[in-house]
Amino acid sequence: MSPKLSSLSSLVIDEFGEGGSLSQHVHQYRSRQVQTDMAVAVSEAMIKKTNLILEAGTGVGKTFAYLIPALLSGKQVVVSTGSKNLQEQLFLKDLPALLSMLDITPRIALLKGRSNYLCQLRLDKQMQYASQYREQALDDLLKINQWATLSKDGDIGNLTSVSEHSSVIPGVVSTKESCTGKKCDFYDVCFTRKARLKAMEAKLVVVNHHLFFADRLLKDTGFAELLPDPDVVVFDEAHLVPDICISYFGSQIGSREIDKLLSLFISIHKKNIRDSIQIEHLANRAIMALNHWHNAMFDSAQTDWRxxxxxxxxxxxxxxxxxxxxxxxxxxxxxLGRDDDLDNAFEQLVSLNDRLKIYFECQDPQAAYSVEYGPRFITLRASPINVAKQCEQLFTPKTSWIFTSATLQVNRQLSHFAKELGLQNATQVILDSPFDYPNQAMFCVPRHLGKVGQTQFSAKQLVDVCVQAINAAQGRTFILFTSHSMLEQVASLLRSQVNYPLLVQGQASKQSLLNKFRQLGNAVLLGTGSFWEGVDVRGKLLSCVIIDKLPFVSPDDALYRARATNIERQGGDPFAAISLPQAVIALKQGVGRLIRDEKDRGVLILCDNRIVNRAYGQAFINSLPPMHRTRDLDSALHFLKQIP
Structure with a gap:
């Protein structure tokens, strides 16, 4: 960083210092040098129009550290978050608080994806067929219609009179397929259009990653581009960006999407074009072909399309x-030309079948073709094995691109993240957490663990460790798994061995389980992937996090195999280039659930001794917070018992 700071940096330093806005308005505020350092790094990137990759450990206070420079810079800034929850927290809580503290009034906007807004045209069409609805659905439709006349923004998230799971909602929200643009009778009052206009005029726009990439890569329009070309884009929770890029630079087709479209043709025939029974006949024949293919795929259970x-x-x-x-x-x-709905459905059919043909032909050597199986549906994915070149074109030099997260570095370096996104000239900064990890947290890898992979033995061994830790912590434990099968085995064995409430992923929604965990105060929560990140349980409610094993990607994963083959072709090592960095970042996410503020205390138990007896284990240890380490489970249990 240049020794001569910009005027924005000087202004930002004052705001974070003693006598600044934060010290005047935040109760018991204490200036943290690491937070100021981050704010200065962000300010310099904004002023100099450079790119920045910055890991800010838990407790740095990264949200204020990028929002204050963004608000004071005078530049047009898009802030992209990893989830709608964080998006709404920024817009409804953090930004109003900062605007009040800083005493400024720039225009700000919250922009969500299409499906979050009511479409007046679709609602009007549903009202025309209201007599065909059953009692509950009709009641919901009438309530939505009444709400639509009162709502200023049409945000379905603010609709409280109807359940979010109502069967009516998917039929009245905005979709790209149903949008007729300027031809629409409701164009002037369209909620989606008004939200986008507000975003175009705002100095700071809050979006989420999926919306950002949908706009940039899919050009999800109907009027114009969703987002302006801003001066600055800040990606919070940036560790999610590489996987999201792979998703958006690739393509996918779901059997539900095909089935829904075919059912639409049958509905259009019955309602609008009754003189052509052949439409319904051929749609039904296609549904039979879909079912035959669907069943054959499920019987094979192959996940690699090749x-x-x-x-x-x-x-x-x-x-x-x-x-x-x-x-x-x-x-x-x-x-064609007889009915607008039929014309739109035809365009969708042609597009879908073209994509299906490309997938079935499977001719791109730079893509991984995979099959994912849901409870009653199949998703076909074509994923690029390297998105760096596409990202170089996406992250244009006219915008300053800032990437921040608590989990970006691997072995004290940010080069893996930079390489994945093709960010060749980005400034790289690592700011460690201000928490006192050696005294607040203990990291235990118990001795005498069996080899990972001996499933039955590992499950019993894992349960033995879990029972001891749960009793020592008086519940208050997260157990994080790398597979659903191990979760189910451990959950089954634990039920008869612990006297604390067990909350198991799948029993209810993620948010419901977390709320119950907080309410009970002595619960044990068992979860896989989605519980490894984006979960914030502070204080005494969570004292212990147990992780079954190092979260390496499955070697059978189609995308991993394709990327590994490509790296081998270039003389590289797939384990060092892909498996290890991904596992380090995933483990850091899981570990990050434990210590959430400066008063938290807790124990992390990893039941995988590869971290201490394999050479690559040092990369994990170097990347984790500096917790006190032990191999003695009794020491960890003693530490747990001392936590009130």
Missing amino acids: QVLATKSLIVSSWELHQSLAELGQLVTHH
């Missing part, structure tokens, strides 16, 4: 599905 290609019956049923969709499309061409 392996599916080796099974003749699966390829035959795949192309039969494609052909049945093509035949329906050919028939519909004779009816």
Whole structure:
């Protein structure tokens, strides 16, 4: 960083210092040098129009450290978050507080994806068919119609009179497919358009990552681009960005998407074009082909599409599905111009079948073709094995791009993240947490653990450790797993061995389980992936986090295999280039659940001794907070018992 700071940095330093706005308005405020350092790094990147990758450990206070420079810079800034929850917290809590403290009134805007806004045209159409609804659905529809006349922004999140799970809501929210743009009778009062206009005029716009990339890469429009071309983009929770880029630079098709579209053709025939029974006939034939393909895929359970290609019956049923969709499309061409809904459905059908054909042909050597199986649906994905080149074009030099998270570095370096996103000239800064980890937290890898992979033995061993830790912590424990199968085994064994409430992922929504965990005060929560990050339980409610094993990606994962093959082709080591960095960042996310503020105390127990007896284990240890380390489980249990 240049020794001569910009005027913005000087202004920001004053705000964070003694006598600044924060000290005047925040109760018991104490200036933290690490927070000021981050604010200065952000300010310099904004002024100099450079890119910045910055890891800010838990407790740095990164939200204020980037928002204050953003608000004082006078530049147009887009702040992108990893979740809608954080997005709303920024807009409804953090920003109003800061604007009041700083005594400034720039225009700010919260922008969500289309499906969060009511579409007046779709509501109007649903009202025309209101007599066909059952009692509960009709009641919901009438309440939504009444709310629509009173709402200023049409944000469905503010609709409290109807359940968020109502069957009516998907039929009245805005979609790209149903948007007719300037031809719409409701164009002037359109909620989605007004939200976008507000964003275009704002100095600071808060979005989430999925919306940002949908706009930038898919051009999810209907009027104009969602977001302005801002001076600065700040990605909070930036560790999520590489995977999101892979998703958006790739493509996906779901069997539910196909089924829904075919059902739409049947509905259009029955309501709008009753003189062509052939539309319904061919749509039903396509549904039969979809079901046949769907069942055959589930029977095979193959997750790598290139392996599916080796099974003749699966390829035959795949192309039969494609052909049945093509035949329906050919028939519909004779009816185009008769009905707007049919015309729109035809465009969707052509686009979908073209994407399906590209997927079935599987000709891009730089992509991984995978199959994901849900409870009753299949998703086909084509994912690029390297997004760095696309990202170089996306992150243009006319904008300053700032990436921050508590988990970006691997082995005290940010080069892995920079390389993934093609950020060649970004300033790289690591700011450690101000928490006193050696005294606040203990990290235990118990001795005498069996080898990872001996499933039955590992489950019993893991349960033994869990029971001792749960009793020592008096509940108040998270147990984080790398697989659902291990979670289910441990949950089954624990039920008869502990007397504390067990909350298991899948019993209820993530938020419901977390609320119950907080309310009970002595609960044990068992979770996989989604509970490793974005979970904030402070104070005495959470004293122990147990992790079953190091979170390495499965070697059978189709994207991993494709990327690994590509790296090997270039003479590289896939483990060092992909597996290890991803596992380090994932472990850091799990560990980050434990200590959330300067008064927290707790124990982290990792039941995987590879971290101490394999050479690569040092990369994990170097990347984790400096907790007091021990191999003695009794020492960890004693520490737990001392936490009130």
